[in-house]
Amino acid sequence: xxxxxxxxxxxxxxxxxxxxxxxxxxxxxxxxxxxxxxxxxxxxxxxxxxxxxxxxxxxxxxxxxxxxxxxxxxxxxxxxxxxxxxxxxxxxxxxxxxxxxxxxxxxxxxxxxxxxxxxxxxxxxxxxxxxxxxxxxxxxxxxxxxxxxxxxxxxxxxxxxxxxxxxxxxxxxxxxxxxxxxxxxxxxxxxxxxxxxxxxxxxxxxxxxxxxxxxxxxxxxxxxxxxxxxxxxxxxxxxxxxxxxxxxxxxxxxxxxxxxxxxxxxxxxxxxxxxxxxxxxxxxxxxxxx
Amino acid sequence: xxxxxxxxxxxxxxxxxxxxxxxxxxxxxxxxxxxxxxxxxxxxxxxxxxxxxxxxxxxxxxxxxxxxxxxxxxxxxxxxxxxxxxxxxxxxxxxxxxxxxxxxxxxxxxxxxxxxxxxxxxxxxxxxxxxxxxxxxxxxxxxxxxxxxxxxxxxxxxxxxxxxxxxxxxxxxxxxxxxxxxxxxxxxxxxxxxxxxxxxxxxxxxxxxxxxxxxxxxxxxxxxxxxxxxxxxxxxxxxxxxxxxxxxxxxxxxxxxxxxxxxxxxxxxxxxxxxxxxxxxxxxxxxxxxxxxxxxxxxxxxxxxxxxxxxxxxxxxxxxxxxxxxxxxxxx
Numbered sequence: 054x055x056x057x058x059x060x061x062x063x064x065x066x067x068x069x070x071x072x073x074x075x076x077x078x079x080x081x082x083x084x085x086x087x088x089x090x091x092x093x094x095x096x097x098x099x100x101x102x103x104x105x106x107x108x109x110x111x112x113x114x115x116x117x118x119x120x121x122x123x124x125x126x127x128x129x130x131x132x133x134x135x136x137x138x139x140x141x142x143x144x145x146x147x148x149x150x151x152x153x154x155x156x157x158x159x160x161x162x163x164x165x166x167x168x169x170x171x172x173x174x175x176x177x178x179x180x181x182x183x184x185x186x187x188x189x190x191x192x193x194x195x196x197x198x199x200x201x202x203x204x205x206x207x208x209x210x211x212x213x214x215x216x217x218x219x220x221x222x223x224x225x226x227x228x229x230x231x232x233x234x235x236x237x238x239x240x241x242x243x244x245x246x247x248x249x250x251x252x253x254x255x256x257x258x259x260x261x262x263x264x265x266x267x268x269x270x271x272x273x274x275x276x277x278x279x280x281x282x283x284x285x286x287x288x289x290x291x292x293x294x295x296x297x298x299x300x301x302x303x304x305x306x307x308x309x310x311x312x313x314x315x316x317x318x319x320x321x322x323x324x325x326x327x328x329x330x331x332x333x334x335x336x337x338x339x340x341x342x343x
Numbered sequence: 344x345x346x347x348x349x350x351x352x353x354x355x356x357x358x359x360x361x362x363x364x365x366x367x368x369x370x371x372x373x374x375x376x377x378x379x380x381x382x383x384x385x386x387x388x389x390x391x392x393x394x395x396x397x398x399x400x401x402x403x404x405x406x407x408x409x410x411x412x413x414x415x416x417x418x419x420x421x422x423x424x425x426x427x428x429x430x431x432x433x434x435x436x437x438x439x440x441x442x443x444x445x446x447x448x449x450x451x452x453x454x455x456x457x458x459x460x461x462x463x464x465x466x467x468x469x470x471x472x473x474x475x476x477x478x479x480x481x482x483x484x485x486x487x488x489x490x491x492x493x494x495x496x497x498x499x500x501x502x503x504x505x506x507x508x509x510x511x512x513x514x515x516x517x518x519x520x521x522x523x524x525x526x527x528x529x530x531x532x533x534x535x536x537x538x539x540x541x542x543x544x545x546x547x548x549x550x551x552x553x554x555x556x557x558x559x560x561x562x563x564x565x566x567x568x569x570x571x572x573x574x575x576x577x578x579x580x581x582x583x584x585x586x587x588x589x590x591x592x593x594x595x596x597x598x599x600x601x602x603x604x605x606x607x608x609x610x611x612x613x614x615x616x617x618x619x620x621x622x623x624x625x626x627x628x629x630x631x632x633x634x635x636x637x638x639x640x641x642x643x644x645x646x647x648x649x650x651x652x653x654x655x656x657x658x659x660x661x662x663x664x665x666x667x668x669x670x671x672x673x674x675x
Contacts, residue, residue: 240395241428245442245489246416255441259432 082323088316095310108317117293117301118318122325124208125297128215129276129329135216136272137265140223145253147224148231158228165221173285176214177203181286207287207295214282219275223268230264231257266340273333277326298322345406345496345529346371347392352401354387354553361387362553364401369531371406374523377533378540379550379576385533386501388550392531393422393499405496416445421490422499425506427482429474429489435461436470439488446493460488463525480511487522497529504539516543537577541565549573571672574599580629582666583640595667595675602629602643604664612657616640618650632656 092104112118147158164172181202183189189199202210234257242256278299283289289296289304296304302322306315347369354362361384369375377385390396392403394415403411410418421442429438439460443453461467464484474482483503490498500519504512520543523530534540540547541561549556549564549572557569561577568574574582582599590598606612607630616634623646630642630650642658650656667675 235426235428237424237426237428238430240415241422241424241489242430242441243395243415244393244420244422245493246445247441248416251445255433256430259430262432 085316085319088312089320091313091316093311093313093316095312104313108313109321111314112301112305112318112321117296118321120293121296121298121301124293124295125277125299125325127208128212128279128297129273131209131212132216132219132276133269133272135212136219136223137227137268139216139220140227140268141261141265143220143224144227144231145257147228161224162221164218165225167218169218169281170285172218173214173282176210176217177286181210203287203295204291207291211279211282211286211295214286215276215279218282219272222272226264226268227261230261234260262340266337269337270333273329274326277322277329298325347497347529347531348402348404348407349392350402350404352388352391352403353399354384354391354396355399360553362391365553365555367548367555367558369529372527372529374520374530374532374543374545375548376540376544376546377531377548377550378535378537379556381535383550384553385535385548385550389422389499389501389531389533393420394418395422419493419496420499421493421495421497422501423483423486423490423503425502427474427486427503427506429482429485431474434471434473435466435477435485435488438474438485439466439492442489442493456492457488460492463491463522464488479507480515483507483515484518487519491522491526495528497531500530500532502533502535504534505536512539519543538579541577547577549576551576567674568666569674571597571599571668571674574666574668574674578602580641580643585637589637590667593665593667596670597668597672599666599668600640600660601664602641604661605640605642605644606659606661607642607644607648608657608659609655610657612659614640614658614660616656616658618652618654618656621650621652630656632658634658 089108090104090106092100092102092107094100143161147154147161151157167175178186180186180188181200183199183201186199188202192199200206238256238260239252242252247255279297280299280303283295283297283300284303287295289300293301298318299322302315302318305311305318309315347367349365349367352362352365353360365388377388379385387396391398394410394413394417398411401411402409405418405420430441433441436457439457440453443456448456457470458467461470464487466481466484466488469477469481469485474485477485486503503519504515507515516539519530519532523543532539532543544561546558546560547564548558551572556576557564557573559567564573564577568577571584575584578601580602582601584597584599586597590596614634614637616632616637619631619633619639621631622629626646628644628646628648628650630644630648632640632642634640640658669675
């Protein structure tokens with residue numbers, strides 16, 4: 054292990070970065086906390102001063118908050134299920150020796166490189182628009198009434214778009230996990246009389262458990278804050294049907310110009326994210342112990 | 344029952360022919376060792392028998408039944424891999440039980456068989472551990488346990504001892520031989536170590552570049568090598584070969600003398616040389632002697648000899664134990 058001198062040196066060298074990061078984190082957090090207890094509405098600039106818990110009562114007491122919370126959980130859960138099941142399936146396919154494997158893998162990863170607003174716009178106008186979207190044409194081809202996705206199934210549509218974006222990430226992580234499984238273990242299972250389904254269940258899936266855990270943890274962190282896809286497509290509506298917590302904060306703080314209530318919502322969102330993180334680490338974190 | 348017959352088996356990977364044409368007949372209950380230098384196709388041959396590779400042409404028979412196209416699981420063979428290939432997320436118990444579970448045996452039968460295997464292999468106190476908490480030798484035993492619970496027609500071992508240290512290797516060598524005496528099941532064992540081959544086998548298959556050079560009992564191979572390759576491969580240290588006029592005196596293209604078949608003298612003998620390195624093992628001494636005009640020779644002599652670097656010695660090969668080879672390397 055490190056000696057006393059090297060440890061002291063390491064701390065000194067790291068200090069500037071740590072201090073900058075700490076300020077970077079603490080200043081916005083303290084400001085948000087401060088605003089959340091203030092009467093601070095851009096529409097009503099004359100009303101100022103300490104608000105007590107009023108902003109929190111206002112945000113949490115509103116029925117839209119419960120709906121946004123439920124929507125957030127459905128959004129995160131739905132995307133996780135689609136990406137992990139789909140990602141495992143794609144990874145199993147991509148692990149097979151095929152011609153043009155390199156190009157195919159790059160193609161599979163490519164959605165991840167598309168920026169979220171761009172991806173949402175392509176889906177909105179290129180695929181899901183009832184008038185000139187591809188899906189609309191497909192429905193018409195079969196003589197069906199085109200679906201107005203963002204009005205009829207707003208949350209589902211957002212889930213599809215976000216899942217499309219995150220599927221490559223899951224596939225990539227799961228594929229590398231799959232490739233690290235020793236060939237001899239597979240062969241041993243084959244000699245032991247395990248058929249393909251049993252090999253998947255008893256050998257491949259346990260081997261991938263850690264990778265799946267990582268996908269769940271990382272994706273959850275990002276999916277709790279999904280914003281661009283909602284902003285570009287449904288705008289949180291109709292009503293609050295596709296509003297998640299992040300978007301609710303935006304609606305309250307920016308669209309309604311109520312900085313105080315928006316900040317309160319932001320603080321609540323941070324608390325919720327932490328609660329989810331704790332539950333998640335309890336549930337799947339044990340897979341990370343080597 | 345477990346007799347294995349190969350008829351004109353050929354295996355190519357694309358353009359590369361690994362095994363041109365091999366026919367073998369392995370009897371039920373025999374311990375056969377495939378030995379040869381690395382890349383000679385011995386592991387490929389084992390994997391062909393296991394069904395993990397498909398033959399390009401030729402027939403593989405198990406107990407007279409054609410299994411050339413049968414899936415590995417259907418052949419009823421068990422294999423022990425070089426890396427042991429234990430399932431890391433399962434306990435030792437589950438590892439050993441896995442093939443039985445796949446065969447859908449009732450749980451109480453599985454428990455009974457696992458217990459029996461664990462007792463046979465001294466694993467009873469480790470059953471609830473994970474493989475990573477075991478030492479190399481214990482892992483090896485788990486791998487063997489997983490193989491024996493299925494009561495296979497034959498065991499296939501793919502260089503199972505190469506990851507163990509020297510002392511443990513000698514131990515496991517004895518244990519596997521002992522196991523064969525108990526079970527009397529056919530075993531095929533692949534190794535590059537001719538000492539393992541000599542000590543364990545009933546019969547040895549010496550492979551070189553995908554061809555069977557000789558198939559016979561260990562002593563047959565030692566005493567009557569069919570060609571120069573087998574003569575050089577079997578026996579440790581290696582046989583000394585002499586070409587040219589000295590060989591012509593014996594009417595051969597080249598002659599070979601084993602290190603142990605020399606008479607050593609400081610005063611007179613057939614070949615004069617200078618001692619280079621002397622490796623003293625206690626029981627034996629290996630002398631590396633630079634002879635005049637015949638190259639470097641290895642001589643095995645008893646452990647009490649104290650030759651030093653630079654000593655002049657005379658070597659006389661035992662005339663009855665000179666191996667003669669023709670230009671193609673075949674024994675005369």
